[in-house]
Amino acid sequence: MLQLTSDTYARLVGLALDEYPLEACGLLAGPLAAAGVPGNLARIFYPCKNDAASARIYTVNPLDFMRAEKDADDRHWEINGVVHSHTHSEPYPSATDVAAAVSPDWHYVIVGLKRSAPETRSYRIVDGKVVSEVVVVI
Numbered sequence: 001m002l003q004l005t006s007d008t009y010a011r012l013v014g015l016a017l018d019e020y021p022l023e024a025c026g027l028l029a030g031p032l033a034a035a036g037v038p039g040n041l042a043r044i045f046y047p048c049k050n051d052a053a054s055a056r057i058y059t060v061n062p063l064d065f066m067r068a069e070k071d072a073d074d075r076h077w078e079i080n081g082v083v084h085s086h087t088h089s090e091p092y093p094s095a096t097d098v099a100a101a102v103s104p105d106w107h108y109v110i111v112g113l114k115r116s117a118p119e120t121r122s123y124r125i126v127d128g129k130v131v132s133e134v135v136v137v138i
Contacts, residue, residue, distance in 0.1 A: 002122040016085035016111035025058040028081035029072035081107030091121040101125035
């Protein structure tokens with residue numbers, strides 16, 4: 001399960017809508033997880049530049065990633081997920097998304113913009129396997 005604060009949720013959906021028709025991307029961070037237990041709370045969303053500038057793929061800008069990681073470290077938090085939008089397809093990880101997954105502990109959040117209202121889904125990607133998880137806005 002992924003818990004998002006209402007502000008975090010509003011910001012990530014807002015960025016997806018603002019960046020349309022291009023894919024948007026950003027990072028999530030929250031309190032450090034216990035040893036061996038992934039963090040399930042995302043308290044902040046860091047909007048990032050999509051260096052791919054594409055409607056089909058995203059690449060998180062490395063400088064934005066470094067800034068987010070430093071801010072999270074300063075808060076004694078950790079980066080615990082990545083967000084991107086799918087502008088013309090279902091909010092489900094593509095083969096490219098699965099191949100780019102960097103950590104089995106991360107939440108992979110996709111905001112789907114294919115329909116009239118945004119659809120937000122989250123997944124865990126471990127060893128190439130995609131598992132859907134519940135998103136709770138608190």
